[in-house]
Amino acid sequence: MVSKSFRAAINEALKLEMRRDKTIIVLGEDVAGGRGGSANVEEAWGGPFGMTRGLYKEFGPTRVLDTPITESAFVGATAGAAMTGLRPVAEVMFVDFTGVCFDQIMNQIAKIRYMFGGKAKLPLVIRMLYGAGYRAGAQHSQCLYPIYTHLPGLKVAIPSNPYDAKGLLIAAIRDDDPVLFFEHKAILGMKGEVPDEAYEVPLGKANIVRAGKDVTVVAIGRMVHMAEKAAAALAKEGIDCEVIDPRTTSPLDTAAILASVRKTGRLVAVDEAYPRCNMATDISALAAQEAFSSLRAPVRMVSPPHVPVPFAAPLEDLYIPNADKVAEAVRATVKYTPSS
Amino acid sequence: MQQSRDELLKAYRVMSRIREFDERLHVEFATGEIPGFVHLYAGEEAVAAGICAHLTTRDHIASTHRGHGHCIAKDCDVNGMMAEIYGKEAGLCGGKGGSMHIADLDKGMMGANGIVGAGTALVCGAALSAKTLGTGGVAVAFTGDGGSNQGTVFEAMNLASVWSLPAIFVFENNGYGEATASEWALAGGDIVRRAHAFAMPGHQVDGNDYFAVWDVMRQATERARAGQGPSLIECKTKRYYGHFEGDTQNYRAKEEIETLRAEKDCLKHFRARVSEAGLIDAGAMDAIDAEAKAEVDAAVKAAKAAPTPPASALMTDVYASY
Ligand SMILES: Cc1ncc(C[n+]2csc(CCOP(=O)(O)OP(=O)(O)O)c2C)c(N)n1
Ligand SMILES: [Mg+2]
Numbered sequence: 314m315v316s317k318s319f320r321a322a323i324n325e326a327l328k329l330e331m332r333r334d335k336t337i338i339v340l341g342e343d344v345a346g347g348r349g350g351s352a353n354v355e356e357a358w359g360g361p362f363g364m365t366r367g368l369y370k371e372f373g374p375t376r377v378l379d380t381p382i383t384e385s386a387f388v389g390a391t392a393g394a395a396m397t398g399l400r401p402v403a404e405v406m407f408v409d410f411t412g413v414c415f416d417q418i419m420n421q422i423a424k425i426r427y428m429f430g431g432k433a434k435l436p437l438v439i440r441m442l443y444g445a446g447y448r449a450g451a452q453h454s455q456c457l458y459p460i461y462t463h464l465p466g467l468k469v470a471i472p473s474n475p476y477d478a479k480g481l482l483i484a485a486i487r488d489d490d491p492v493l494f495f496e497h498k499a500i501l502g503m504k505g506e507v508p509d510e511a512y513e514v515p516l517g518k519a520n521i522v523r524a525g526k527d528v529t530v531v532a533i534g535r536m537v538h539m540a541e542k543a544a545a546a547l548a549k550e551g552i553d554c555e556v557i558d559p560r561t562t563s564p565l566d567t568a569a570i571l572a573s574v575r576k577t578g579r580l581v582a583v584d585e586a587y588p589r590c591n592m593a594t595d596i597s598a599l600a601a602q603e604a605f606s607s608l609r610a611p612v613r614m615v616s617p618p619h620v621p622v623p624f625a626a627p628l629e630d631l632y633i634p635n636a637d638k639v640a641e642a643v644r645a646t647v648k649y650t651p652s653s
Numbered sequence: 654m655q656q657s658r659d660e661l662l663k664a665y666r667v668m669s670r671i672r673e674f675d676e677r678l679h680v681e682f683a684t685g686e687i688p689g690f691v692h693l694y695a696g697e698e699a700v701a702a703g704i705c706a707h708l709t710t711r712d713h714i715a716s717t718h719r720g721h722g723h724c725i726a727k728d729c730d731v732n733g734m735m736a737e738i739y740g741k742e743a744g745l746c747g748g749k750g751g752s753m754h755i756a757d758l759d760k761g762m763m764g765a766n767g768i769v770g771a772g773t774a775l776v777c778g779a780a781l782s783a784k785t786l787g788t789g790g791v792a793v794a795f796t797g798d799g800g801s802n803q804g805t806v807f808e809a810m811n812l813a814s815v816w817s818l819p820a821i822f823v824f825e826n827n828g829y830g831e832a833t834a835s836e837w838a839l840a841g842g843d844i845v846r847r848a849h850a851f852a853m854p855g856h857q858v859d860g861n862d863y864f865a866v867w868d869v870m871r872q873a874t875e876r877a878r879a880g881q882g883p884s885l886i887e888c889k890t891k892r893y894y895g896h897f898e899g900d901t902q903n904y905r906a907k908e909e910i911e912t913l914r915a916e917k918d919c920l921k922h923f924r925a926r927v928s929e930a931g932l933i934d935a936g937a938m939d940a941i942d943a944e945a946k947a948e949v950d951a952a953v954k955a956a957k958a959a960p961t962p963p964a965s966a967l968m969t970d971v972y973a974s975y
Contacts, residue, residue, distance in 0.1 A: 342831065347832045358904065379838075383804065448751070453690070618967065620968060624740055
């Protein structure tokens with residue numbers, strides 16, 4: 314196996330799938346880029362983060378489409394196209410920009426199949442960057458996947474590493490339902506083992522990143538790495554964490570999470586999204602309802618405070634949950650005694 | 654020339670300070686000390702200066718991600734801007750916004766914006782306040798050629814027209830939205846043609862010509878202040894740097910920028926015009942350039958030395974109560 318970056322894994326998934334199925338198209342702002350510029354190149358950018366580079370050259374203008382800055386129109390178009398024979402993969406640069414096309418996602422894409430009594434199929438993917446840590450300020454740093462997880466009809470994938478990024482994206486493209494696909498901008502350069510061939514990581518199947526017996530730590534996306542780091546530190550203190558990466562929040566692998574909580578009797582849920590109604594609250598509620606009798610300590614949640622993402626570096630660093638905060642929460646669950 | 658010597662000196666001072674500010678940021682960004690995304694306005698100074706020359710603090714502007722020029726033209730404090738860009742407590746937004754969110758409501762500056770096209774809707778609201786409260790103010794939205802295609806912008810123009818608001822929609826057509834040429838992305842080629850669809854006057858001018866911008870803005874503000882409704886102004890210009898700092902710019906030829914700087918520079922153009930007319934001598938403008946250099950240099954030094962916001966700032970400014 315070869316070591317590849319998260320970015321390369323995404324790019325490879327797109328290429329392999331486009332070769333396999335001619336109905337797959339890629340669209341978004343600057344996904345080819347450079348059209349009409351004075352350097353006269355057809356493909357200059359491949360998106361601002363270079364995620365789609367090389368696609369235009371290989372698949373040409375009918376399958377790789379630059380769009381004007383019109384998210385409502387091109388995201389809505391993915392629904393129309395998906396209902397009528399294409400399998401679109403749209404890139405909306407930053408998830409924050411989906412504010413502009415929220416209706417198309419929430420009222421159109423998420424509901425069409427149900428409202429039409431199952432007559433429509435919407436095989437589409439919307440890829441977006443998310444997350445803090447880039448010093449990009451309040452409108453370029455959000456997570457927002459809890460909003461989309463909230464909506465029936467949508468699937469939500471949040472890969473934490475290059476292997477999952479490729480496998481989940483391929484599964485998302487092959488899936489007959491709309492999938493919102495979240496890529497953390499701070500891990501695009503992260504490397505990992507990624508096979509050259511196409512493979513699927515199934516949507517709805519959690520990854521037990523680290524097996525352990527004392528505390529279950531469920532973490533999403535980039536936070537998986539914070540949880541792993543915390544687990545490594547805690548191991549030296551004799552605390553054995555089981556780290557679970559759900560990989561997708563919709564569908565959510567509740568069975569894997571509950572099995573682990575029943576085993577360890579303790580849960581720490583880690584989410585980079587705003588703390589109210591996020592994945593940590595959702596997973597905590599799941600454990601409270603379904604595994605109450607197994608719990609030996611109150612569930613702990615590690616999330617940022619309820620504020621927009623600040624720009625100044627020291628404030629943003631304070632804002633983002635880190636390994637220390639995860640470790641602290643884990644220790645609290647281990648130290649807990651019912652009388653305390 | 655319809656402008657007094659003082660007005661012209663003021664306009665040159667605005668353009669010179671914008672140029673110096675962004676040229677310096679280009680240098681400072683390369684050192685790695687400036688966090689986040691920075692979009693430079695250098696090359697487009699005549700637009701901000703020509704538009705804002707007609708505005709006072711009772712008038713409002715809404716800016717874009719490329720907002721430094723608009724801020725300076727609307728009289729925002731350069732030290733506060735620089736500190737904001739460096740993420741310092743002394744910044745105009747306490748370091749919470751950064752380059753993409755510099756705002757100063759006391760100056761009528763409703764913020765740079767990270768969401769393309771969003772400012773046009775804000776401007777409808779500010780124009781509505783001006784109309785309802787009878788302030789006599791106008792509100793101006795700056796938007797790029799790329800932003801001109803955003804649905805919000807069409808809705809805002811229609812609303813402004815239907816409500817007959819004192820709003821002015823200024824489009825800075827600099828030829829590119831990120832890497833994509835406006836020639837490709839703009840159906841119909843010209844933004845100005847869209848004015849017709851929304852029943853408002855449309856002007857298209859050379860955005861490198863301060864005097865041309867100033868003149869159409871005079872017409873648009875007179876109309877707005879007279880209660881006759883909105884106008885659209887399309888300024889053709891070009892940015893001297895990449896979309897953001899760090900952009901390789903492989904979508905445009907090197908010569909494009911070299912030619913621009915040599916032949917289309919708005920500051921050079923201004924200098925030539927006022928010198929030929931015998932209104933301001935080169936020495937006076939050189940002195941302004943020197944002042945701008947010193948001002949920006951001091952702002953950079955102060956911003957670098959300034960303290961970052963305290964940890965307690967993380968949890969403030971969320972609601973009116975805290
Ligand atoms: C709604 C939204 N979509 C996309 C972006 C990403 N983006 C930031 S600036 C930009 C290009 C804007 O081009 P233009 O309006 O011409 O302004 P210029 O950068 O040329 O000044 C894009 C696509 C964004 N910030 N907001
Ligand atoms: Mg532009």
